[in-house]
Amino acid sequence: MKGYCVYLRKSRADVEAEARGEGETLSRHSNMLMELAKKQDLNVVKIYKEIVSGDSIAARPQMQSLLADVSECRYAGVLVAEIERLARGDTIDQGIVAQAFRESSTKIVTPAKTYDPDNEFDEEYFEFSLFMSRREYKTIKRRMQGGRLASVKEGNYISSAAPYGYRKVNPEPKVHTLEIVPEEAEMIRLMYSLYLEGHGAKYIANELDRIGISPQKSTSWEPSSIKKILSNPLYCGMLSWKTKSDGDALYKGRHEPIITEEVFLAVQQKKRTDPAAQLRPNDKLMNYYHNILYCQNCGHQMKRRFIAGSGHEHMLCACRECRGKVVSSTVEAVDEAVIAALRYRITGLEKLRYSGADEKRSKPDKKVPLMAELEKAKRQLSKLYDLLEKEIYDTDTFLERSKKVNDKIRSLEAAVRETEIEKKPSQLPPDEAVRRLQNVIDSFSDSAPEEKNRLLHTALRRIYYYKTERASRSNPSSDLLLSAEFL
Ligand SMILES: [Zn+2]
Incomplete structure (x- = not known):
């Protein structure tokens, strides 16, 4: 998971205020932003502190290194006192900043509002909304809309993509x-x-x-x-x-x-x-893996489709995220792999029966101690914030310590998730499980689609599908990987 960074910079007005004896701006902003991070549970991993007070990007070395890091997608977001601290005045600078944040999908978090380039309703207005007052932005948007409507009235097609056809x-x-x-x-x-x-x-x-x-x-x-x-x-x-x-x-x-x-x-x-x-529903259930076969990559159900080029029915994940990543298999290949998985399960259950070991009793519950440790790490983190607030820690010490604690929290969270997957108990007694699995193996190939679906449901909850390489003549071995949750 990516962390957040803080960007601190004085404006000219701050410099004048400090000269009149008002408190130091950067540490005040730093406290405010760390407080915000704590409240929103954001993991701060770095602080950029601009010592010089130039307006342009060229005059601000920390800004340059922040932009370079943002462009490399290092952060989930940047915390800043106000949006103007990032860029002010120069429209080219504003354009550069907006583009870097938009293209890397990096959020801008201020005490007043969080700007999320992925969620801003109209992407092309992201940079406008970012640096203009609400009123200016509305006027410009209305003017642009007016121009667009006039163009539509003249019969022009102005959307960015052509429709099918x-x-x-x-x-x-x-x-x-x-x-x-x-x-x-x-x-x-x-x-x-x-x-x-x-x-x-x-x-x-x-x-x-x-x-x-x-x-x-x-x-x-x-x-x-x-x-x-x-x-x-x-x-x-x-x-x-x-x-x-x-x-x-x-x-x-x-x-x-x-x-x-x-x-x-x-x-x-x-x-x-x-x-x-x-x-009107499709006449008959053709996909007998309905509610059984899921994509390991995204969690969606796999679909059954006829692929014209191959002349075969395939199982595939149709979601955008998996396109080009998760490769389809013919239904026959999936059938074979499923039957092989059932056989393998029977072997495992029989071994268990002979050794007489009870699956559940042999494994103590690992989740409880992990949860306790996780709670402890979270308390540690909150204590670090206290030390920072009381200025017992400087920001560097805080970042160094909090990084360690944050890493620990992430790995503990992952371990807890792992135990939750492991914990799903095999509820069926081994004898009964073996009997059902054997029944699926024996009857599967001769059954109608609806019966196949019913059979699979007698023995397992879900099967997860994963495959990333297309089989070819030069590479006939398939990397199709199934993992099943059995009953
Ligand atoms: Zn998928």
Whole structure:
């Protein structure tokens, strides 16, 4: 887990105030920010203390080293007394700071507000909101919105990405519109006509996957994206603009429609009057690993998909995080690995039976002493803060000690999590467990999908799937790894 740092710097006004005898600014800010860190449970690992009081980045050596470290994604966030302490006046400097924080997703934590580049609602306004007063920012945003609306009214398509079925074109200056991508447009027409024939979004998604056509940014279709396409008036030539008061306003676009207005309206009508058409489930349970097979990397359920290029049904993790990281396997390969895991479990249980050892009694509960140690470490940390506040420790000593304690806390937390995984007891008596496992192994291959699913549930809770290398002719060995939670 990444830590936080503190950046301290005097402004010109502070220098003048100190000359009038007001207290030392940096130590006052330091106390305030450490207090904030304590309250929000932020692990401070470094303090940057600017001695000189230059305004520009070029005149501030500590700022330069902070920016370099932020760009390398060293920190989860930076604590600072006010946002202006990072950059002031010069718009280029502000741009540099905003960019470094945005690209590394580093938070800026001030006593008044935490700025999170990942959560700021509208990313392109992050730097505006960062350095401008609320009012200035609103005026600018409104002016930009006004310009955008005027452009939409002229029929321009101004969003950053083209929707499925189109590509963005810029035929003359100030004209932004869309051009049809013929093979994608064909799919849009198919979606609309399948829906009007009475099929639901899930059926349509499966149908497109079966044909082997992928959406723009994924390997398979989600019913939710089909629903979005079926609701988007863009496909019959319109542009929509969200208004605060009365929903979406529609304007005629410059782009060529893919479907007629009649078809679009018919689909909207059907959605209102026939909700069943949207919800109709897939006829039969095909994925017999439903509620059984999960991705080890992200925890999502693995999906069953036909992959056209390979000619096989695969199990894959469709989530964004795992794309390119967790590799799919054919359903047969997963079946084989599952049966092998069941066999291995039987061997283990039998060994246990012969040795007569009781799994539970042989392992004392490790969690209780760990929790006690964790509590102790947390008390230590809070004591360090006290010593810092009472100025018994200087900041360097504090950072050095608190780093040690923080490291200890992290490793204890990890150890506690580990015991929680280990602790899931095997509740079935070994004889019964073996009997059920054997039954799955014997009946699995001849059973229908629904029966397979039921069988698996008799013997185990979950299977976690992990595989990162694609098998090939030169590398036929698979690194498919399954770990199971047995009943
Ligand atoms: Zn995953």
